[in-house]
Amino acid sequence: MPSIDEVLGLREIAPATFRADPVPTEMERTFGGxxxxxxLSAAARTVPPEFGVHSVHGHFLRPGRPLDPTDYRVDAVRDGGSFRTRYVTAVQDGETVFTLTASFHRGDDGYTHQAAMPATAGPEEIAENGRPWAAWYDFPEWDDWERxxxxxxxxTPDVPSRRRLWIxxxxxxxxxxxxxxxxxTYCSDMAxxxxxxxPHPDRPIQGASLDHAVWFLRPFRVDEWLLFDQVSPSSESGRALIQGQIFDTAGRLVAAVAQEGMVRFHTERAAAVGAGRAEGRAE
Known part of the structure; x- marks a missing residue:
């Protein structure tokens, strides 16, 4: 399987346009992460290195086709003294499958505070266990990630659904x-x-990510242990909100994540819509 730096490596095929080759997968549609x-890799290629990424906000519009290449077109929305903004359109066969707004910041002096990391066992105290409640959902391209x-x-009423992992x-x-x-950004969409x-194991669900956001708060490395604290405060009308905080082993809050996903009951109508999406049609 390609390494993560190979997956994120893009070829510039035109000014501010980059192409990603297909990645071998067992998934029916391209992994959102x-x-x-x-x-984000495409957006960063158009920004001076002194500007670090501080947030991304993406919307999944159509299921990606994993056997096809994807082109990423980058528009320079704003070039300010402290902030740079880029808008990225991911295109397959002329259709937009994903859009991303990425913001970059040079960095400034300011106040500091953060939430405390929850008290948990350390990664060395837990055996590697993939995803214990849904092992069927692991894929070979994730083997490079230890979880x-x-x-x-x-x-509890305050936190109806919560899971934490070291990754x-x-x-x-x-x-x-x-x-x-x-x-x-890639691994934050895994789970x-x-x-x-x-909290709702009693009825089949048709699920898909609708949008995804990440805020990068402090320096970190993904090849060192990170604690991903995930909660879902609400689910209603076939949509669910999921939030996450990511800490390093020193207890620093290094990133925050939020996602809304479609989690509607799997009915004949939903199955038909899902088939339409697989063919590139939206409801």
């Missing part, structure tokens, strides 16, 4: 902050949608 990470899930927390890339990666940001359906 892959598309988001590649879009150690903590036991589930008891549901890191198995092998060392280059000292490139952009690569680590793109890689974190979020599952969190929303943990």
């Amino acid at each position: 892959q598309v988001a990470g590649q879009a 150690r899930w903590l036991p589930a927390d008891e549901a 890191r890339h198995r092998t060392p990666l280059p000292d490139d902050p952009v690569l680590h940001a793109c890689a974190l 979020l949608l599952d969190i929303a359906v943990l």
Whole structure:
């Protein structure tokens, strides 16, 4: 399988336009984290290196076709003294499958505070366990990511669904902050949608990510252990909100994640719509 830096590597085929080759997969549609990470990689290629990425906001519009290449077109929305903004359109066969707004910041002096990391067992105290409640959902392209899930927390009215895991890339990666940001964007989509359906195991669900956002708060490395604390505060009308905070082993809050996903009941109508989406049609 390609390494994460190969997955995120893009070829410039025209000014501000980059192409990603297909990545071998067992998935029926392109993994959302892959598309988001590649879009951020494309955006970063158009920004001076002194500007570090501080946030990305993406929308999944159509299911990606994993056997086809994807072109990423980057528009320079704003070039300010402290901030740069890029808008990326991911296109397959003339159709937009994903859009991303990426913001970059030179960095300024300011106040500092953060939420405390939850008290948990450390990664060395937990055996590697993939995704213990849904092992069928692991794929070969994720084998480079070591994951150690903590036991589930008891549901409460304040936090109806919560899971935490330690995650890191198995092998060392280059000292490139952009690569680590793109890689974190990639892996942050691996398990979020599952969190929303943990309290509801009694009926089949048709699920898909609708949007995905990441805020990069402090420097980090994805080849060192990161604690991903995930909660789903709400599910309603066939949509669920999932949020996450990511800490390093020193307890620093290095990133925050939010996603809304479609989690509607799997009916004949939903199955028909799903087939239409697979053919490139939207409801």
